[in-house]
Amino acid sequence: MADCGLFGIYGHKNAAELAYLGLYSLQHRGQESAGIVVSDQMTLRQHKGMGLVTDVFSDSATLSELVGNLAVGHTRYSTTGSPLPGNIQPLLVNCKGGPLAVAHNGNLVNANALRRRMEQEGSLFQTSMDSETIVHLTARSQKRNLLDRMVEALAQVKGAYSILAIARDKIIAIRDPYGFRPLCLGRLGDAWLVSSESCALDIIGGEYFRDVEPGEIVILKENGLSSFQAFDSSRHAFCIFEYIYFSRPDSKIFAKNVDKARRGLGKELAVEHPAQADIIISVPDSSNTAALGYSEASGINFELGLIRNHYIGRTFIEPRSEIRDLMVRIKFNPVAGVLKGKRVVVVEDSIVRGTTMRNLAGLIRQAGAKEVHVRVSCPPVRFPCYYGIDFQTEDELIASSKTVEQIRKFLNVDSLGYLSLDGMVRAMAGSPGEYCVACFTGDYPVKPEEKVEKVSLEKM
Ligand code: 5GP
């Protein structure tokens, strides 16, 4: 699968409606498709579709037909498996012991090999998602109950997975032993909640309870919560990019506040790469918090120099490169009155391909800025992510083949400074071994066993 949003609720009569609201606040984690599966203890019902959560559930009748007091939902951002209707999650199947639906966030690194083997043996795969291998392995297991079957299945997969599974009478929440992707538990009265990010708990009036631990399996059932450590978890690898870019600042993930972490990155950046400038601006929304941190530490005023149009999707999912360039212009408009005649520091959370920043730097200059200094709140992204963040090939990463000075020239800016690896880890106030920083170092906690097939959007 990919970096996606997961939300589950057990023990509430409005489970589907609340799952809808939960997904709505996890929309930033995936805008391609959304789905909810609900159980009334006997039957599992689903509604899924392409598009934003509000598009998929645009009709209130749809939600009222999803009867039951436990539900699991998913918003998808594909990195493996094409953006096709058949690939929408949760994936609902009928298998021995009853119906089961699975929603997955993360990316498996050995799914293709497992799939080829099972196809050789006669398995009929219905989707092109890596997540389907987990369902097949579970269905093929000869263990007595669903939990044991899932444990046996997961012992065979490698990579990143936060999973919510729903059966007739329970929700099962699982995090891989490295804990690449976040997953937390919450409470809403007597009901149990489980979510990729804590912001979704807040939105429905719930409270953060605790994280699902790496390697842990949590079961939400009529008799409450039970859990066990299914897999040894001696090495953690929390995705540091969740803090840099992906998660919402109002969330707590990996037991830490995203706002605080992101501000820390901005402050550290100001210390490492100061600038003689008149104003600090951000690239809304993703670098707002880091820019505030930079402004605070440097004493230079934060200004709103770029206004973002919120009514278009992320530039990232636009299909063709020419359109992608155009989308940057449509998405951000510079505020001439703020920028004119100024020496401007643009704080950006990350530079991936470099397209966004190059276009923005041009726009900021056109608006009259005297100097443009770019500061990036993470180190150069030089290596692909095999665990769910959407940069899967080295070629697409500008820093994989260019030095910082070459990138500065490409962006056509007066100066460019990236936060150092040490500075980033220091700002996080965590131990370096806690995080996955493979996109900066190439040091992969789980070796990619095969090349991940890139989803070519051009082909769709
Ligand atoms: P670039 O044009 O350099 O590829 O994109 C960098 C911009 O995209 C930054 O503003 C950053 O916030 C955002 N970004 C970084 N990683 C991702 C990602 O995985 N998905 C999306 N949609 N945007 C990203």
Ligand code: MG
């Ligand atoms: Mg951004």
